Amino acid sequence: MKITKVRTRVLQWNGKTVPPQANFCTNASDALYERGDAMGSFRFHEWLVCEIETDDGLVGIGNAALAPQLAKQAIDLYLAPLVIGEDPFDYAYLWEKMYRRTLAWGRKGVGMTAISAVDIALWDLMGKATGKPVFKLLGGRTKERIPVYASKLYSDRIEVMQAEAQSYVDQGFSMMKMRFGWGPKDGPAGMRENIKRVEALREVIGYDCDLMLECYMGWSLEYAKRMIPRLAPYDPRWLEEPVIADDMHGYAELNAMGIPISGGEHEYTLFGFRQLLDLGAVSVIQYDTNRVGGITAAQKINALAEAYQVPVVPHAGQMHNYHLTMANVNCPISEFFPVHDVEIGNELFYYVFRGDPEPENGFIDLADDKPGLGLEIAEDSLGDFTVIE
Numbered sequence: 001m002k003i004t005k006v007r008t009r010v011l012q013w014n015g016k017t018v019p020p021q022a023n024f025c026t027n028a029s030d031a032l033y034e035r036g037d038a039m040g041s042f043r044f045h046e047w048l049v050c051e052i053e054t055d056d057g058l059v060g061i062g063n064a065a066l067a068p069q070l071a072k073q074a075i076d077l078y079l080a081p082l083v084i085g086e087d088p089f090d091y092a093y094l095w096e097k098m099y100r101r102t103l104a105w106g107r108k109g110v111g112m113t114a115i116s117a118v119d120i121a122l123w124d125l126m127g128k129a130t131g132k133p134v135f136k137l138l139g140g141r142t143k144e145r146i147p148v149y150a151s152k153l154y155s156d157r158i159e160v161m162q163a164e165a166q167s168y169v170d171q172g173f174s175m176m177k178m179r180f181g182w183g184p185k186d187g188p189a190g191m192r193e194n195i196k197r198v199e200a201l202r203e204v205i206g207y208d209c210d211l212m213l214e215c216y217m218g219w220s221l222e223y224a225k226r227m228i229p230r231l232a233p234y235d236p237r238w239l240e241e242p243v244i245a246d247d248m249h250g251y252a253e254l255n256a257m258g259i260p261i262s263g264g265e266h267e268y269t270l271f272g273f274r275q276l277l278d279l280g281a282v283s284v285i286q287y288d289t290n291r292v293g294g295i296t297a298a299q300k301i302n303a304l305a306e307a308y309q310v311p312v313v314p315h316a317g318q319m320h321n322y323h324l325t326m327a328n329v330n331c332p333i334s335e336f337f338p339v340h341d342v343e344i345g346n347e348l349f350y351y352v353f354r355g356d357p358e359p360e361n362g363f364i365d366l367a368d369d370k371p372g373l374g375l376e377i378a379e380d381s382l383g384d385f386t387v388i389e
């Protein structure tokens, strides 16, 4: 089997977008003095779809969400020529070729995001060619079903957050993640606002339900050190990305303080995760398959993390993450974004693709007989998107 064509499209969302409320989620831009659209760096309303065709008529589908127009250029100009004419089953070599030929500029960020999209499409192709779901090629079924945590609870008025948390309990979720709205700029009053919300959620969900806490890199190391003892009594399952992704030593200090620290959704490749693990910087790894280097890189990180006995819970829902979770004992649970109107853009993949499983009572399942990732592009309902070909 030979690859004949690589097609990339960026889908730009023009449909209805819900404007986020003030203080809905801290982020790395909070440290800047400028006012204005502090959330700009963190809203992504476009998605890259990468389709790889073969000489026997199969099409593998990959995707990526970080800076999709740049990732498209990287694929069109640099990666497509490297894979056309090749056999998708040589995926490990193709990964290495894409990595080594772009390494001068592509090791982390957009370059690796582009490789991820191609790699995911190769795995989808291999599944389709063998008639097997991708998880069966990665190790097979390790769970009857995948437990998923509801991931939304952006910071809001307390009653609104409590009602949202209650709705997840009512739907059968036993784990959920909330976002903090206040950080170092907001002083002790902001600290109190953060704590009040954790306390209010615990009132609703009790302590038999796992609660995860998300900072999205919006805190400083000093602020995180002050917050951890205040948060510990509420028994969070983890505190996520408290500081910027490059401050690995900061992560390591915080991870020794009593609340498990999670991170890695902005880290790349086996080498990045080796550093995090060597430093004891995280207690939970959260690579995102469509950034980290695709399924090929993710599976290597899974093996490494297993040796350190650090669990992996990939960032985001999405099929590529679910297949990896299904195939690895050391991936205990998955993230799930409850479908809702488009806010920051996490939700867009529900509009671009069909095939994502619906949770039932806090679990999702993958079919044993659906080849590839089990996704198709929602071609007939892309009306709310501008397509850049």
Ligand SMILES: O=C(O)[C@H](O)[C@H](O)[C@@H](O)CO
Residues within 6 Å of the ligand: 025, 151, 179, 214, 216, 265, 315, 316, 335, 344, 346
């Ligand atoms: O962990 C997450 O789900 C991410 O950090 C979100 O994608 C991000 O958008 C913050 O809510």
Ligand SMILES: [Mg+2]
Residues within 6 Å of the ligand: 214, 216, 240, 241, 265, 315
């Ligand atoms: Mg996160």
